[in-house]
Amino acid sequence: MTLSQFEIQDIDQTVLLWLDHLRIKTLIAMQQQLEVDTKHDVRDLVTNVDKDNERMINAKIRAFDSEASIVSEEGFGDQQRDMNGNVWFVDPIDGTMNFVKERANFAIMIALYVDNKPVLGWILDVVNNVVYHGGPQLGVFANHLRLDNPVNDTLSDGIVLLSGARLLYGMFGYDKIAKSALGYRVIGAAGPSFIRVILGQAVGYSSKMMPWDFAAGQVLAKTLGLSVSDIDGQPLNMLSSNIVLVATNRAHRDILTLHQS
Amino acid sequence: MTLSQFEIQDIDQTVLLWLDHLRIKTLIAMQQQLEVDTKHDVRDLVTNVDKDNERMINAKIRAFDSEASIVSEEGFGDQQRDMNGNVWFVDPIDGTMNFVKERANFAIMIALYVDNKPVLGWILDVVNNVVYHGGPQLGVFANHLRLDNPVNDTLSDGIVLLSGARLLYGMFGYDKIAKSALGYRVIGAAGPSFIRVILGQAVGYSSKMMPWDFAAGQVLAKTLGLSVSDIDGQPLNMLSSNIVLVATNRAHRDILTLHQS
Structure with missing residues (x-):
């Protein structure tokens, strides 16, 4: 299935609205005591916010794109075995140690691949309120500003x-x-x-x-x-x-x- | 010589005004081509902004506190041999490699010591427009907000x-x-x-x-x-x-x- 430019823009704008909501939700959660657990070792942290964000994002994806598969960090996604069809990737809090200790330098990340092709990606810098988003059909934006290709330095x-x-x-x-x-x-x-x-x-x-x-x-x-x-x-x-x-x-x-x- | 609380507040506010000016000057310079040179090795960078900022800061200090000594990075200060009297420390661009390559994560720093005692310090985060300033008689502020002591973690x-x-x-x-x-x-x-x-x-x-x-x-x-x-x-x-x-x-x-x- 190939998505039209219009469909891709619609998906982009839809996820941007989710991220607006997620950002507020995350900032409110940061004003309260975080529940911090460890996963594989003492440096592999997870919080209530990681889990709550993933539940919310995955529910939004399921409602928006019911046939899609979800590959996500905290266990609320699918056991995905191939890249056929629409596959969403969700990192509800990327950089959880930074989130817990620095209260900065973390992100919320979502991506959509269709039949293994990259279509759209979103990286939300929560603290600075900038979302980097786009894909091959749209270009890449920092909020509403289009980004140029970086200089090809060695x-x-x-x-x-x-x-x-x-x-x-x-x-x-x-x-x-x-x-x-x-x-x-x-x-x-x-x-x-x-x-x-x-x-x-x-x-x-x-x-x-x-x-x-x-x-x-x-x-x-x-x-x-x-x-x-x-x-x-x-x-x-x-x-x-x-x-x-x-x-x-x-x-x-x-x-x-x-x-x- | 011991400075009164009023004198210290006056010095703090004076330097904050210099830093307002320096910030604008630095941001304007960043919109133009930087002249980048190396000092001791290829990783030890200096730019026209480092030098211009230091000239400006040192001139402000000389006009404000003519008896003082200045210890500064780019060679426009004094060859200081002791910590008697008022000694100012100036880093006109701290983190020059970040300044040149990241255009972020650098600072302008000034400090005043009197008879070897720390009196006031200023660290200006240019890009985020926050100046961390204060000293033992005033407390520490991020712009106008007083900072608490950090938690004593291991x-x-x-x-x-x-x-x-x-x-x-x-x-x-x-x-x-x-x-x-x-x-x-x-x-x-x-x-x-x-x-x-x-x-x-x-x-x-x-x-x-x-x-x-x-x-x-x-x-x-x-x-x-x-x-x-x-x-x-x-x-x-x-x-x-x-x-x-x-x-x-x-x-x-x-x-x-x-x-x-």
Whole structure:
């Protein structure tokens, strides 16, 4: 099934309305005591807001697109085995540690893929009240402002964003990447990191991620002419974890070369 | 010489007016092509804005406080040998790489010490239009809002901020600190890092810094009950580089213990 430009704009505007509501809901929840639990380890946090947001988003998707599948972080989605038809990706709070400790630098992310093709992505920066949204048919917008493709800088002329834990434990050759870049930063969340690459503040970002962490970012980044792959240069598997690399074309090539050396 | 509460408030308000002007001047300069040079190495950047801002700030200080000494980054200050009398510290653009590449996450910082005692500090977050200012006689404010002391969390319950380059090259035991914390982040600039500790978003921050990097942050952090020392627990030398550690009292103890082990 191919969606028309009008249908895609309608979906975009519909989800933007959901995100308006979610933002207010999240800000109100932040004024109350958060219920914080851990998942796989003490650094893998989940809160009542993660769960409540996911329940609300998934219910909106089910009501709006009843045939669709949902791949979401906190267990209220489907056990998805293929990318046929409409598949939605939901990260109800991306960067939960930042959400809990910094009260900033987190995001709400949603993406729509149709028959495995990226169609629309939304990354809401809750605190700054900016939603980055769009896709190949629309372009990419920060709220209502259209974004240009970022400058195609090399790794040695730019800042690269890396997963702090993986760098610290010597994984994925991140130390070589960090040493080759002009500088590196650790943000601690996927959405805010994708935003920086999309805005040209960083030339690249790499971390091990689950599909809800990278689905929206991939739509927006590819639309803006950035390269998105796994760290070996292969397309991302949308139904499992990947060592994701998003970068300018030149920095992408620099990083793949480093990784293979 | 001891300043009265009224005199200190007058100095605070005077510098806030300078910073209003500097902010506009900096934003206008960012709309034009920056002239970027390197200093000691390719990662040590300086721009026309660093130099212009420092010239302007130092001229304002000389006109306002003609007897004072100035310790500033870009060479327009004095060759200061002691902390007698009024000593001003000026960082005209803190986080120049962020300024150039991210166009965010940098600051303008000014501090006043009298006879080696911290009196006032200002950290201006230019992009977000928030100036963190105050001192022991006034308290600390984010613009007009008084800040509370941050919660006294431990290292293992909080996010720690570290110098990326020093962590990457295995210096100062930063890997142990990062592994013991709940998480770590790399921001790439002193002012924005001090702000996060002051706001309680991080439990601590450590980097090797020059006096203009830490003078303002030290005033604000100490006023808010945080611990500031070098990485061995000794008072900072205000006229040379230090491996600075600012942290909650509990995280400060945790980090000193780790560093000595």
